[in-house]
Amino acid sequence: MKQRGVFITGTDTDVGKTAVAVVIVRQLVRAGLRVGVYKPVASGVSTAQPIASRDSTRLWEAAGRPLTLEEVCPQMFSAPLSPPRSARSEGKIVDEKLIRDGLIPWTTASDCVVIEGAGGLFSPLSDVSLNADVAGEFGFPLVIVDAARLGAIGRTLALVHAARAYGLHVAAVVLSQTHSVEGETVGDPTHGTTLMHNSAIDLSLRLENLPVAVLAFAAESIDPQINWVDLNP
Numbered sequence: 001m002k003q004r005g006v007f008i009t010g011t012d013t014d015v016g017k018t019a020v021a022v023v024i025v026r027q028l029v030r031a032g033l034r035v036g037v038y039k040p041v042a043s044g045v046s047t048a049q050p051i052a053s054r055d056s057t058r059l060w061e062a063a064g065r066p067l068t069l070e071e072v073c074p075q076m077f078s079a080p081l082s083p084p085r086s087a088r089s090e091g092k093i094v095d096e097k098l099i100r101d102g103l104i105p106w107t108t109a110s111d112c113v114v115i116e117g118a119g120g121l122f123s124p125l126s127d128v129s130l131n132a133d134v135a136g137e138f139g140f141p142l143v144i145v146d147a148a149r150l151g152a153i154g155r156t157l158a159l160v161h162a163a164r165a166y167g168l169h170v171a172a173v174v175l176s177q178t179h180s181v182e183g184e185t186v187g188d189p190t191h192g193t194t195l196m197h198n199s200a201i202d203l204s205l206r207l208e209n210l211p212v213a214v215l216a217f218a219a220e221s222i223d224p225q226i227n228w229v230d231l232n233p
């Protein structure tokens with residue numbers, strides 16, 4: 001049977017991928033599935049940074065601590081640069097084979113796997129591979145995340161079209177509210193939450209048959225609910 005799962009990617013770095021991944025993982029865990037979590041490589045992981053704030057830790061906790069934290073993200077580098085540049089600054093290189101092989105323990109131990117890429121879809125994971133190359137090899141449908149701020153329509157449409165031209169299956173779009181919007185005037189169309197919902201509507205109209213959802217800041221669920229395990233092409 002084909003492995004179920006999703007590959008969470010973004011229009012850019014820092015657009016809220018981990019927040020979306022964590023909510024998807026929790027939803028799948030609540031549905032009674034054994035959920036694997038995998039981040040092939042991470043950079044900008046400072047030793048000074050509290051371990052709990054790391055993407056890999058957040059994913060692992062959300063999944064109920066399956067396997068080991070090391071297996072969630074087998075390759076971490078500290079400089080806040082692309083992974084290959086970050087590795088090089090430590091005199092290392094990103095292990096191309098380990099990017100692929102690191103998924104194996106998860107496919108055997110889980111009913112479905114939630115993978116979070118590093119940076120945007122066309123950001124490099126290693127000297128050779130982009131996120132898009134690895135996502136294509138893994139064969140999981142893409143969930144494209146963008147930050148729910150002005151520009152989301154253009155950024156998201158550009159990435160959906162580029163992903164499809166690259167031969168990838170885009171399964172859903174999620175606009176992720178990366179900051180609290182307290183204090184803004186409700187009803188104002190420039191208000192963060194109104195802008196997020198309107199952007200999702202405008203994207204839906206332009207992306208036929210593609211679910212477009214939103215994740216409000218610190219929300220427990222993605223709206224509307226999506227069945228993440230049945231997205232496989």
Ligand SMILES: [Mg+2]
Nearest residue numbers: 017018055116
């Ligand atoms: Mg992240």
